[in-house]
Amino acid sequence: MKTPVPAAMPREFHYRVGAPVRGEVPGAHRSLRGGGGQEFRAHAPLVDAPDPRRLDLHASLRDPFGRWLVRLNRERRAVPVVLALDLSASMGFTGERRRLDVVADFAASLAWSASRNGDSFAAVGADEAVRPEWLLPATRARAAGVPLAQALRGFVPTGRDASGLRLAPQHLGTRRALVFLVSDFHWSDALLAEVLDAFALHDVVPVVVWDRLEYTLGDGAGLATLADPERGTRRTVWWRAALRERWAGAARERREALRRVFAARRLRPLHIDGAFDADAVTWHFLQ
Structure with missing residues (x-):
């Protein structure tokens, strides 16, 4: 039986691997x-x-x-293409858009693009542990990303961190794969290093999904409630110009810190700030 193809196809983007691949397909x-x-x-x-x-x-x-x-x-x-998902609570953030909705758009397009290239597509998701319900074995089905995207749109993450991604490579098989590691990367430096080292045998593309409202809150002064979804804590602060600038500065510093960590491992992150744009992903690989 043929896999049903949805009426509205996801947007295709083009990717490439840095080194020649091995394989029979x-x-x-x-x-x-x-x-x-x-x-x-x-x-x-x-x-x-x-x-x-x-x-x-x-x-x-x-x-x-x-x-x-x-x-x-x-x-x-062909090369195996893998979507490695951070499913911790911070991925449930909603600003201008719900972060997991943006990830769902990316997942659907990645699966579709992989099938168009003749590559297999697999997925693994984790919070504190690898979640069996978020394991998708390698497949070449054209519509493999559709149910995955639908599940992401309805998922409410509650995990305290993404430490389970350290074990995700155990589910990828022995062949070198192209891994899209999708997260907001609001992790400790130690966890980030451990996860990247765990994926060292694969070609990794870190996909940093942020939202503008994570680091901005209006132009005027007033009370604002800040929430840490992974620790389950909330804090009320007086939002003023000086604090707003410190908040924006923290975003710039974090982005630069991530760039340094990735550069040390010869990785070039793909930043998605806001809505998913398939053409922007293609441009990332052409640079």
Whole structure:
């Protein structure tokens, strides 16, 4: 039975991996395998690569050693694509938009884009532990992201932190995957380092999902209630110009701190500030 395709398709975006991939399934990514691909890689003597169909007469005539040369092409292969989700309570923040609704839009587009590339798509979600109900085994079904996105839109997170993501790589299999690690990254520095180290064998794209209202609260002075959803605490403060500037400065400092941590591991974060934009994701990979 064919998987039903929804009437309104998610927006597709284009991604790429940094290094050639390994694998047996044809796909859209450069691989380490040579053979019947379209991308020229090198010439080799016929005795080392005995395939007369790929004989290059022009190159053979120019060879100073008089060898028969064949063309070696690079094949394109598929890569496993994984969505690793932070499901802690802070992901339930609602500002200009509900954060998990933005994540749902991203998840649906990622699954659709993976299927269009011939890649498999899998998902794993965690708060203090990896949640079995948020484990999606690798699939190439076109509509795999639709039920996942629907579940995210109706989910109310209550976890105190995202420490379970340290164990998420155990559910990814042995092949090197392209992992989109989605969170607000309001974590301790120690937890951030542990999670990134746990994913060290994979190509990781940190996806930082923030909302403008996390760090702003109007222009005037007045009382404001600040809430920490993961600790379950609330605090009332007098919102004034000096505090507003400190709050905005804290956002800039946190963004720069994340940049340094990611840069130390040669990772380039994808920032989603507000609504999800598929074209902005494509541009991120083209830079």
